[in-house]
Amino acid sequence: MKNYLEAHGALHVAGTKLVDAAGKPVQLRGVSTLGLAWYPEFVNEAAFRTLRDDWGANTVRLAMYTCEEGGYMTGGDKAALEALIDKGVKLCAALGMYAIVDWHILSDGDPNIHADAAEDFFRRTCARYADQPHVLYEICNEPNGQDVTWPVVKRYAQRIIPVIRAHAPRAVILCGTPTWSQDVDLAAMDPLEDGNLMYTLHFYAATHKDYLRDKAEKAIAAGAPVFISECSICDASGDGTIDYESGAAWRALIGRHGLSYIAWSLSNRDESAALVRAECDRTADWAEEELTDTGRWFRAALREDRG
Ligand code: IDC
Numbered sequence: 001m002k003n004y005l006e007a008h009g010a011l012h013v014a015g016t017k018l019v020d021a022a023g024k025p026v027q028l029r030g031v032s033t034l035g036l037a038w039y040p041e042f043v044n045e046a047a048f049r050t051l052r053d054d055w056g057a058n059t060v061r062l063a064m065y066t067c068e069e070g071g072y073m074t075g076g077d078k079a080a081l082e083a084l085i086d087k088g089v090k091l092c093a094a095l096g097m098y099a100i101v102d103w104h105i106l107s108d109g110d111p112n113i114h115a116d117a118a119e120d121f122f123r124r125t126c127a128r129y130a131d132q133p134h135v136l137y138e139i140c141n142e143p144n145g146q147d148v149t150w151p152v153v154k155r156y157a158q159r160i161i162p163v164i165r166a167h168a169p170r171a172v173i174l175c176g177t178p179t180w181s182q183d184v185d186l187a188a189m190d191p192l193e194d195g196n197l198m199y200t201l202h203f204y205a206a207t208h209k210d211y212l213r214d215k216a217e218k219a220i221a222a223g224a225p226v227f228i229s230e231c232s233i234c235d236a237s238g239d240g241t242i243d244y245e246s247g248a249a250w251r252a253l254i255g256r257h258g259l260s261y262i263a264w265s266l267s268n269r270d271e272s273a274a275l276v277r278a279e280c281d282r283t284a285d286w287a288e289e290e291l292t293d294t295g296r297w298f299r300a301a302l303r304e305d306r307g
Helices: 004-008 045-055 078-095 111-128 150-167 184-189 210-221 244-257 293-306
Strands: 012-014 017-019 029-033 059-065 098-104 135-138 173-175 197-204 226-232 261-266
Touching: 029 045, 029 098, 029 293, 045 078, 045 293, 059 078, 059 261, 078 098, 078 111, 098 111, 111 135, 111 150, 150 173, 150 184, 184 197, 184 210, 197 210, 210 226, 210 244, 226 244, 244 293, 261 293
Parallel strands: 029 059, 029 261, 059 098, 098 135, 135 173, 173 197, 197 226, 226 261
Antiparallel strands: 012 017
């Protein structure tokens, strides 16, 4: 049997949908690492294989913080971080999965602050994976801050997109939106010109409810391709209690539109969003009891969506 990547090949955007090489809609489903600098041990072959075979995931997102502790711009070991990305990208290729390279801005709310470094990073990264159909590029995780409006994010995207396109003319690019990647409706009203680009929407079900689901509906109705490159069912701190009811409403929306979604995060950090329990030090082959409530919820969702 062909693996997922062989079956679908290079992806592109058609209208609001992500489609495969044959033009058939696809749904990328998977998990995101936590900061690569913090939990490098989860980037391993057995882990990705477990996610693929036991969970039904077809995608892994590689989250490289720019400005948190040990971030790319804040004293992190750049070569080590890029080596981890390379390891993850290669594992995905070997396992027939898609990989998302995530320039994970967060406390540096305005992506323009480190746009020079982002340009340099994407120039080299895209040159390395130019001919690899399984790599997607997420250019700014979560723009945020009062002054970081959509035109500000757009200005950054207009700098980075040509850098990516020079090497990867058809790769799918994921672009963050203001207010921690919530304002997809604003992007929809003033879209970027690139034809293979999607706008990211992030949700944490206990915090983000009908208001954000309405924004998603509005953006899609306006013709914008939306990609959920990060989500969880706890609150936006990554901790707190799980809201199953809101989680179910998000699942319904995802199902209605066939949206791609990526669960935060592949780690055993002692917080609700972690997929693996803090007491468990296994980095692959987790038994169901070794997963957190969040981990079990996403595993069930992914298994169901695998069909
Ligand atoms: C959180 C991590 C947490 C870490 C923190 C750093 O879960 O362990 O200490 O970042 O500030 C996001 C961000 C994502 C956050 C996550 C939960 O993209 O980096 O991770 N979150 O707060 N957006 C909304 C929630």
